[in-house]
Amino acid sequence: MxxxxxxxxxxxxxxxxxxxxxxxxxxxxxxVDTRETLLDTLREHLDLIGAKKxxxxxxxxxxxxxxxxxxVKSCLTLTVTVDDRExxxxxxxxxxxxxxxxxxxxxxxxxxxxxxxxxxxxCSAVAMVREVADGWPSAVTADVSGPAVLDDDExxxxxxxxxxxxxxxxxxxxxxxxxxx
Amino acid sequence: MRxxxxxxxxxxxxxxxxxAAGTADGAGAxxxxxxxxxxxxxxxxxxxxxVLVDVTRLPFDGIEETAGGGLLIGAGVRNSDxxxxxxxxxxxxxxxxxxxxxxxxQIRNMATVGGNLLQRTRCxxxxxxxxxxxxxxxxxxxxxxxxxxxxxxxxxxxxxxVATHPSDMAVPLAALxxxxxxxxxxxxxxxxxxxxxxxxxxAPERDTVLExxxxxxxxxxxxxxxxxxxxxRKVRDRVSFAFAVVSVAAALDLEDGMVRDCxxxxxxxxxxxxxxxxxxxxxRGSPATEAAFAQAAAEELAMxxxxxxxxxxxxxxxxxxxxxxxxxxxxx
Ligand SMILES: Cc1cc2nc3c(=O)[nH]c(=O)nc-3n(C[C@H](O)[C@H](O)[C@H](O)COP(=O)(O)OP(=O)(O)OC[C@H]3O[C@@H](n4cnc5c(N)ncnc54)[C@H](O)[C@@H]3O)c2cc1C
Ligand code: SF4
Ligand code: FES
Ligand code: FES
Numbered sequence: 001m002x003x004x005x006x007x008x009x010x011x012x013x014x015x016x017x018x019x020x021x022x023x024x025x026x027x028x029x030x031x032v033d034t035r036e037t038l039l040d041t042l043r044e045h046l047d048l049i050g051a052k053k054x055x056x057x058x059x060x061x062x063x064x065x066x067x068x069x070x071x072v073k074s075c076l077t078l079t080v081t082v083d084d085r086e087x088x089x090x091x092x093x094x095x096x097x098x099x100x101x102x103x104x105x106x107x108x109x110x111x112x113x114x115x116x117x118x119x120x121x122x123c124s125a126v127a128m129v130r131e132v133a134d135g136w137p138s139a140v141t142a143d144v145s146g147p148a149v150l151d152d153d154e155x156x157x158x159x160x161x162x163x164x165x166x167x168x169x170x171x172x173x174x175x176x177x178x179x180x181x
Numbered sequence: 182m183r184x185x186x187x188x189x190x191x192x193x194x195x196x197x198x199x200x201a202a203g204t205a206d207g208a209g210a211x212x213x214x215x216x217x218x219x220x221x222x223x224x225x226x227x228x229x230x231x232v233l234v235d236v237t238r239l240p241f242d243g244i245e246e247t248a249g250g251g252l253l254i255g256a257g258v259r260n261s262d263x264x265x266x267x268x269x270x271x272x273x274x275x276x277x278x279x280x281x282x283x284x285x286x287q288i289r290n291m292a293t294v295g296g297n298l299l300q301r302t303r304c305x306x307x308x309x310x311x312x313x314x315x316x317x318x319x320x321x322x323x324x325x326x327x328x329x330x331x332x333x334x335x336x337x338x339x340x341x342x343v344a345t346h347p348s349d350m351a352v353p354l355a356a357l358x359x360x361x362x363x364x365x366x367x368x369x370x371x372x373x374x375x376x377x378x379x380x381x382x383x384a385p386e387r388d389t390v391l392e393x394x395x396x397x398x399x400x401x402x403x404x405x406x407x408x409x410x411x412x413x414r415k416v417r418d419r420v421s422f423a424f425a426v427v428s429v430a431a432a433l434d435l436e437d438g439m440v441r442d443c444x445x446x447x448x449x450x451x452x453x454x455x456x457x458x459x460x461x462x463x464x465r466g467s468p469a470t471e472a473a474f475a476q477a478a479a480e481e482l483a484m485x486x487x488x489x490x491x492x493x494x495x496x497x498x499x500x501x502x503x504x505x506x507x508x509x510x511x512x513x
Binding site: 012013014015017033034035037056057058061064070071072073076077078080081124127128131134135136137138139141144145156157158159160161162 | 182183184185186187213215216217220221223224233235237261264265267270271274277278281282284285286287288290291415421422
């Protein structure tokens with residue numbers, strides 16, 4: 001019961017689940033509130049602060065991670081829904097101490113300023129290049145039943161779920177093109 | 182956000198049973214697809230279910246060919262997989278185009294076909310629990326009518342609600358007469374589009390004909406050979422990652438410069454994906470010319486009753502219909 005005079009809403013007790021979460025190749029047993037998003041679990045419980053919270057509404061892409069290799073928005077993903085999936089965050093892109101080619105290209109092409117959007121851009125770009133290789137069409141693909149190419153227009157359209165307040169777009173496009181072609 | 186129980190259904194019958202059971206204290210159970218709309222609305226306090234029944238592990242995540250040359254699309258198919266499917270791209274290009282015109286790559290990877298059909302309106306008052314809204318709280322009023330309605334409906338709206346249905350995917354599905362397969366507490370049934378979504382009337386809280394606990398299991402797209410010549414065109418306030426202001430899905434069957442048959446549906450103009458029946462019948466048997474297209478579009482839009490700030494949608498919709506049809510005539 002609420003204390004006297006407290007007219008705030010009465011919330012039932014949290015409901016939790018004990019799950020195994022596989023992140024960047026490590027299986028971690030954790031207890032999560034069913035309401036918790038993957039973004040909050042990564043940042044608040046697993047100390048993986050690469051994925052960023054920009055909008056928390058699916059609009060900015062700063063929270064992008066890979067689930068079974070596909071890019072998703074971790075701010076709209078409930079953690080309990082991905083206990084049987086493989087999650088990759090920006091921290092998991094580099095292998096054996098070497099930057100992922102996409103990370104190296106971002107450095108080489110100066111594809112960021114403040115860096116806040118960068119982890120999301122990187123995860124998104126890595127998965128996006130694979131989507132093109134798999135022949136997925138986009139909104140600027142002239143013939144949706146034809147092959148997909150990775151030109152500037154295609155990159156811009158396919159990366160439109162990742163916003164950059166610093167406006168580093170020109171160099172982001174160049175970095176992705178360098179890796180994708 | 183209200184605490185909720187999470188259940189993962191593995192077969193259709195147990196999913197429906199879990200949803201029907203709800204919670205002891207009466208807070209309803211709802212299905213969870215990709216969560217891209219539901220999780221957001223829960224966070225905003227617009228909906229507060231007591232149980233989420235996750236249906237993304239149900240075996241309805243495939244696309245099969247039907248006997249006559251149509252497709253049976255499982256409700257759990259992700260939007261990305263729908264748009265990438267070779268038969269969707271070849272037989273119904275406007276469907277693939279509409280899906281990739283919506284949201285972003287990340288959201289399309291999460292969003293399911295069922296969830297896309299059932300996404301709620303983007304009317305800003307609906308999403309703001311500090312404001313009245315007949316759709317969210319029946320009887321509380323509709324501030325949009327006198328307030329911000331620039332992107333709301335111009336056809337078929339009611340005194341109670343002027344919201345639009347935001348889905349791009351649903352527009353070609355309405356043009357194709359897709360059939361929604363439903364499994365409910367009372368058994369299975371099928372509802373053809375349009376007819377699955379409802380006009381607001383005096384019950385805007387109901388977006389569709391679904392009853393509580395009904396699960397969408399599949400969407401069946403009938404065979405329509407001439408849909409290989411089809412196109413989706415979307416007008417939005419920025420070039421990508423924005424909801425439609427107006428959109429058009431159209432398919433043309435041409436013979437010797439005449440329209441033998443056609444399909445046309447409009448998005449962004451109504452509480453439902455709007456099938457342009459009048460324009461279609463005006464066009465059947467008429468020459469495939471700009472003048473005929475403009476006449477047909479005008480006949481459809483004659484029934485528009487725009488509000489002060491969205492009257493621009495009427496000429497915009499007319500022009501987009503004409504342009505889309507001309508594109509189809511000029512297509513190789
Ligand atoms: C930033 C942003 C931009 C977007 N832009 C666009 C856009 O431009 N165009 C566009 O069309 N869409 C757009 N969307 C909306 C997006 O397409 C929808 O959120 C998505 O399709 C919903 O699918 P889902 O599987 O995630 O549904 P969920 O969020 O899981 O569910 C949505 C609703 O459907 C119900 N439901 C889910 N599956 C079933 C089922 N099988 N049977 C019965 N009920 C079910 C749920 O209970 C809920 O009420 C955007 C979304 C975001 C966040
Ligand atoms: S238009 Fe519909 S959704 Fe928007 S405020 Fe009015 S009743 Fe609510
Ligand atoms: S924080 Fe997830 S999209 Fe902005
Ligand atoms: S580098 Fe600053 S937001 Fe993109």
